[in-house]
Amino acid sequence: MGDPYILMLIALAVLAIVDLVVGVSNDAVNFLNSAIGSKAISVKNIMIIASVGVFFGAVTSSGMMEVARKGIFNPSMFVFQDVMFIFMAVMITDILLLDIFNSLGMPTSTTVSIVFELLGSAVVIALIKIANNDAESLSAIWNYINYETATDIILGILLSVVVAFTVGAIVQYFSRLIYSFNFENRATYINALFGGFAITSITYFIIIKGLKGTDFYGNIASLLEGNTAQIIGISFLIWTALCYFIIRFLKVNILVLIIGVGTFSLAMAFAGNDLVNFIGVPIAALNSYEAWSISGVEPVLFSMGSLAKKVPSNIWLLLLAGAIMVVTLWTSSKAKSVIETGINLSRQGEGHEKFQPNNISRVVVRVSMFLNKGITFLIPKKTQNYINTKFEKPVLKLPKDKTYEMPAFDLVRASVNLIMASVLISIATSMKLPLSTTYVTFMVAMGTSLADRAWGRESAVYRVAGVLNVIGGWFLTAIIAFTAAGIIAYLISLHMAAIPALLILVAVLIGRNTLKHRKKSKEVKKKTYLERAELITINGVIEESADHISQVIYRVSKLYTHVVNDLANHDLNKLRKTEKHVKKLNDEIDDLKDGVFYFIKSLDETSVQASRFYIMVLGYLQDAAQSISYISRASYKHVNNNHKNLKKGQIKDLKTIDEELTELLEKESKIFENRQLDDLNALIIEKNTLLINVSTSIEKQVSRIRTDETSPKNTTLYFSILLETKDLISALMNLLKTYEEFHLTTKQ
Known part of the structure; x- marks a missing residue:
């Protein structure tokens, strides 16, 4: 009977390693955002500091492992198999x-996911046990589940979201009034006091959050407990004096030091607090197996009351887990995506927005603007002017090819993010309140960005939508975790054969998601955002636009061929897929048009001609994309409505046009790809010939209507395709002429 459970332990060990990887990818946002966003320290040094913090936190995390064993369900009510x-x-x-x-x-909360997964699976197994026991009613469920813990977690979510956002906004507002954006010019004593407060908060956070529950904490607990105020007061005086010395005599920027120490502390807290979320369950399973294997009792009869006892964690397992977390931190591309989301939503400047606005975000922004007008009316004009001077951002005169080095926000905001996250988590831990490090760090960052006037009229609706999406995802996490874990527990309880099937499903889905993420990352690398340093000369404009034209023409050619073939075969599914690709192409061109402002600003000379040329190129590309979009949509609608197939003569004409167009577009794409821009004139002549052929097909259809055409729907579709094909060719011809003119002018 032991064999299946040994295999389950092996599976759990493998799952623990995978969970460490995906968990670190998600939670790296908690402690890397502020340092990376402010560019106070090089990325390499940030990663080294965070790695040390993660490793140290992992080793000191043994006190947190009790949650998986007895925090959510009462182990004495379950048997080993359960x-x-x-x-x-x-x-x-x-x-x-x-x-x-x-x-x-x-970003989502690993704490919330693990708690609600334990809750969901335990509830389902408990219901199965109750259903099989005639002596128990449904109300007996409360004997199996520690429902108070789940209630505390939910309240902790709601409280942490509101408190972290509010406190972060208030502290950042007053910090900015004290420091303004010219923090380098502040008096030494102000920097020393700020540094003393910050480092005192962070070191207290390290002691309370990082060490509490470990064996080491037991040695110093008698000194700390009951003396909190005195310890904080003495620490503040010592750190303030030390900061004054560092600033005055060593000429060190204290804000950079705060960011370094804060990054270490949050990394340590993350590992110490959240390691239980990744390996707590497999370790609890190992403890259960050890207790059962020496008992000699059947797995369906052996009570798991032993899990309620405190069991010290294996230090070697913690060291191994810490090493895996550090390696993941350095190598995970998904971690970079999650970090990018947090930084984008809190950055000071404008730029590409990841989230689209929704009705709720629009209403929130309008209400905020209305309230702001009311507050402005109440505050005296002089006070308003004084406050506005503190929020005036300095104009940084960087060379245009260095604008990509601009930080997302400054050192003051990065420091406040780290300080307030540390303070709030410390307070909650000392009060024994359940708290998610993800919720606190993310919402503090959002609160500070709002107070810092980073959400202007141009970006507020996108940022609010992003925050609402992330918060919605958190609550969705709890619901999905509870439901999915319950369903999987039920399937496993039906038969153990479900376990290998589910493990194969996990492997397939993770492999698929990884491949999709890599593909998406490659597409993002190809996709050009117009703040890039290369766009600084006229030649840069030619290079950039040639790349766009080559890619768009190649894709338009493929899409046109797909539509013609799918329409000939009356294949609705393929037409639906083509429609998605067409929409994606249109969205990408819209993104390029949205970035025209940044493109014009990035030119190293005030060339009206270059700007005009680039705008016209994008306009013609958009015309071409809209034409293929209309052709695709009309074809899909025709087939979806079950109208008659096009006639053989119509299909033959379309395929002839498609072959000629494909050959022409391939030549055009290669010319732009290889920068053979002197060959454009010959291509323009070929395009004129193709236009004549399309006009001939239109005349043929007119003749068909007079003789044998009986379907008005076919006629409408066929004419629509031919007319849009003419527009498509015309747009590409205009593009070629514009490009040829600009190329010749540039050469001269």
Whole structure:
């Protein structure tokens, strides 16, 4: 009987490693955002500091492992087989859930996911036990579940979201009034006081959050407990004096030091607090197996009351987990996506917005603007002017080819992010309140960015939509985690054969998500955002636009061929897929047009001609994309409405046009790809010939209508395709003429 459970332990060990990887990818956002966004320290040094913090936190995390064993359910009410089913369901669900969020680039809470997975799977197994026991009613569920813990977690979510956002906004507002954006010019004593407060908060956070529950903390607990105020007061005086010395005599920027120490502390807290979310369940399963294997009792009869006892964690397992977390931190591309989401939503300047606005975000922004007008009316004009001077951003005169080095926000905001996250988590931990490090760090960052006037009229609606999406994802995490873990636990309880099937499903889905993420990352690398340093000369404009034209023409050619072939075969599914690709092309060209402002600003000379040329190129590309979009949409609608197939003569004409167009567009794409821009004139002549052929096809259809055409719907579709094909060719001809003129002018 032991063999299946040994295999389950092996599976849980593998799942724990995978969970560590996807978990770190998700939670790296908590402690890297502020340092990376401010560019106070080089990325390499940030990663080294964070790695040390993560490794140290992992080693000191043994005190947190009790949650998986007895925090959510009462182990004495379950037998060995029950808890093994619960633990398998939890790990499978957790990996799938976190990997999906990571692939989307959305930060979520590993604490909430693990708690609700334990809760969901334990509830289902408990209901099965109650259903099989005539002596128990449904109300007995409360004997199996520690429902108070789940209630505390939910309240902790709601409280942490509101408190972290509000406190972060208030502290940042007053910090900016004290420092303004010219923090380098502040008096030494102000920097020393700020540094003393910040480092005192962070070191207290390290002691309370990082060490509490470890064996080491037990040695110093008598000194700390009951003396909190005195310890904080003495620490503040010592750190303030030390900061004054460092600033005055060593000429060190204290804000950079705060960011370094803060990054270490949050990395340590993350590992110490959240390691239980990744390996707590497999370790609990190992403890369960050890207790059962020496008992000699059947797995369906052995009570798991032993899990309620405190069991010290294996230090070697913690060291191994820490090493895996550090390696993941350095190598995970998904971690970079999640970090990018947090930085984008809190950055000071404008730029590409990841989230689209929705009705709720629009209403929130309008209400905020209305309230702002009311507050402005109440505050005296002099006070307003004084406050506005503190929020005036200095004009940084960087060379245009260095604008990509601009930080997302400054050192003051990065310091406040780290200080307030540390303080809030410390307070909650000392009060024994459950708290998610993800929720606190993310919402503090959002609060500070709002107070810092980073959400202007140009970006507010996108940023609010992003925050609402992330918060919605958090609550969705709890619901999905509870439901999915419950379903998986039920499937496993039906038969153990479900376990290998579910493990194969996990492997397939994670592999698929990884491949999709890599493909998406490559597309993003190809996709050009117009703040890039290369766009600084006239030649840069030619290079950039030639790349865009080559890519768009190649894709338009493929899409046109797909539409013609799918329409000939009356294939609705393929037409639907083509429609999605067409929409994607249109969205990308819209993004390029949205970036025209940044493109014009990035030119190193005030060339009206270059700007005009680039705008016209994008306009013609958009015309071409809209033509193929109309052709695709009309074809899909025709087939979806079950209208008659096009006639053989019509299909033959379309395929002839498609062959000629494909040959022409391939030549055009290669000319732009290889920069053979002197060959454009010959291509313009060929395009004129193709236009004549399309006009001939229109005349043929007119003749058909007079003789044998009986379907008005076919006629409408056929004319629509031919007319849009003419527009498509015309747009590309105009593009070629514009490009040829500009190329010749540039050469001269």
